[in-house]
Amino acid sequence: MAGEGYVLLLGAQSTVELLGLPGDPGEPLELYRAALRRGGGRLLERLRRGLESGAVRSIVYLGADGALSRLLSRGVVEVYGAVSRLRCPRCGRRWWIDEGERCPRCGGPGEPDYSETPRRRQLEEAIYELTTAEAVAVHGLGEPPPVLGSVLALAASRFTRVRLLEPAPAQLRGLGLEETGETLEELLAGLAP
Numbered sequence: 001m002a003g004e005g006y007v008l009l010l011g012a013q014s015t016v017e018l019l020g021l022p023g024d025p026g027e028p029l030e031l032y033r034a035a036l037r038r039g040g041g042r043l044l045e046r047l048r049r050g051l052e053s054g055a056v057r058s059i060v061y062l063g064a065d066g067a068l069s070r071l072l073s074r075g076v077v078e079v080y081g082a083v084s085r086l087r088c089p090r091c092g093r094r095w096w097i098d099e100g101e102r103c104p105r106c107g108g109p110g111e112p113d114y115s116e117t118p119r120r121r122q123l124e125e126a127i128y129e130l131t132t133a134e135a136v137a138v139h140g141l142g143e144p145p146p147v148l149g150s151v152l153a154l155a156a157s158r159f160t161r162v163r164l165l166e167p168a169p170a171q172l173r174g175l176g177l178e179e180t181g182e183t184l185e186e187l188l189a190g191l192a193p
């Protein structure tokens with residue numbers, strides 16, 4: 001049964017748009033650093049307000065940069081983790097790469113809090129969020145979208161409305177998903193006026 005609020009299924013291109021950065025996402029760590037230098041922006045603030053009001057319930061993020069979870073500090077499920085976040089194998093503490101290379105708690109060496117394959121707990125959380133949302137909006141997965149992104153969008157569409165934002169990936173058109181013609185900016189303007 002569908003719950004309250006939108007769940008956004010986003011990729012690295014969404015971060016570029018939300019922060020008004022120029023060009024392509026590029027390397028995840030560079031995107032993270034560029035996003036941090038930029039710090040915010042009108043669209044990111046709208047998204048933050050949407051999360052606060054509950055109009056946006058959560059974000060399922062397929063990028064590896066970590067920028068949105070750093071800047072929004074809540075509501076982001078990172079299926080692969082983030083290359084910009086370090087984790088201490090000794091004590092489990094997590095911190096951001098710009099805060100130093102050693103664990104702030106025990107001094108141990110950090111390793112990236114990221115994996116090439118989806119993490120089980122985060123993937124389960126992503127599936128739960130996407131299949132119980134009031135509606136899912138898909139954006140920024142790239143062209144062609146990653147297989148996991150397509151699978152998650154199609155799986156969610158068995159349970160709730162799945163809306164493709166512009167530019168919609170060619171591979172996802174014609175599969176019965178809602179082709180809205182709406183941009184991420186237009187969606188957020190409606191959800192967090």
Ligand SMILES: [Zn+2]
Binds near residue numbers: 093106
């Ligand atoms: Zn530690």
